[in-house]
Amino acid sequence: MRVGFWRNHLLLLAVLVLVAKLGHFHRWGGFQEKSTSKKNMNSTLEFFIENYNNVSNDTYLFRVDKLLQSHMQLTSGVEYLVTVKISRTKCKRNSTKSHSCPIQGKKNLKKSFICNFLMYTVPWMNYYQLWNNSCLEA
Numbered sequence: 001m002r003v004g005f006w007r008n009h010l011l012l013l014a015v016l017v018l019v020a021k022l023g024h025f026h027r028w029g030g031f032q033e034k035s036t037s038k039k040n041m042n043s044t045l046e047f048f049i050e051n052y053n054n055v056s057n058d059t060y061l062f063r064v065d066k067l068l069q070s071h072m073q074l075t076s077g078v079e080y081l082v083t084v085k086i087s088r089t090k091c092k093r094n095s096t097k098s099h100s101c102p103i104q105g106k107k108n109l110k111k112s113f114i115c116n117f118l119m120y121t122v123p124w125m126n127y128y129q130l131w132n133n134s135c136l137e138a
């Protein structure tokens with residue numbers, strides 16, 4: 001009984017150490033201020049904007065203009081609750097996708113949205129799923 005108790009505790013400790021190493025966690029429960037790697041955040045944003053452009057009817061592609069806020073929570077994967085500003089670029093949706101499309105400067109073509117989205121990711125498996133998303137014109 002006692003041995004089992006300690007074995008379980010050691011196991012729990014090992015899991016905690018592993019999780020802490022993966023995400024630098026200090027607290028449990030709820031969303032935390034961003035603390036995961038820049039690379040994961042970047043892939044998450046990439047997936048979001050690709051999805052946005054996929055379903056958008058706009059003539060032009062949008063791109064992430066500014067990351068305003070991001071929170072994350074560890075579940076079976078990593079959940080991100082993010083606020084971003086996205087802006088219309090000069091590239092048409094049609095054109096071959098370029099990562100370096102400049103943002104529109106012309107007054108009548110300028111357009112930006114502030115988007116809130118919740119995404120479930122399993123970064124180490126390259127898995128991304130947009131759970132919900134709402135954008136308001138900025």
Ligand SMILES: *[C@@H]1O[C@H](CO)[C@@H](O)[C@H](O)[C@H]1NC(C)=O
Pocket residue numbers: 042043045046049064099
């Ligand atoms: C992700 O990082 C690459 C360079 O590392 C950058 O070119 C790209 O714009 C980033 N994507 C987003 C959505 O910020």
Ligand SMILES: *[C@@H]1O[C@H](CO)[C@@H](O)[C@H](O)[C@H]1NC(C)=O
Pocket residue numbers: 047048050051054
């Ligand atoms: C966007 O559309 C392309 C082509 O239909 C698809 O391969 C890709 O997975 C989509 N991306 C997202 C993020 O939905």
Ligand SMILES: *[C@@H]1O[C@H](CO)[C@@H](O)[C@H](O)[C@H]1NC(C)=O
Pocket residue numbers: 055056057
């Ligand atoms: C795209 O157009 C369709 C039909 O006009 C509309 O129902 C849909 O909401 C539009 N999608 C976006 C992202 O604006």
Ligand SMILES: *[C@@H]1O[C@H](CO)[C@@H](O)[C@H](O)[C@H]1NC(C)=O
Pocket residue numbers: 094
């Ligand atoms: C893509 O652009 C070409 C011209 O560059 C145009 O002829 C074609 O209709 C466009 N296709 C779509 C789906 O918008």
Ligand SMILES: *[C@@H]1O[C@H](CO)[C@@H](O)[C@H](O)[C@H]1NC(C)=O
Pocket residue numbers: 081082116117118132133134
């Ligand atoms: C996602 O949906 C849930 C429930 O519908 C809502 O409480 C939450 O605010 C939404 N999150 C975003 C980022 O829109």
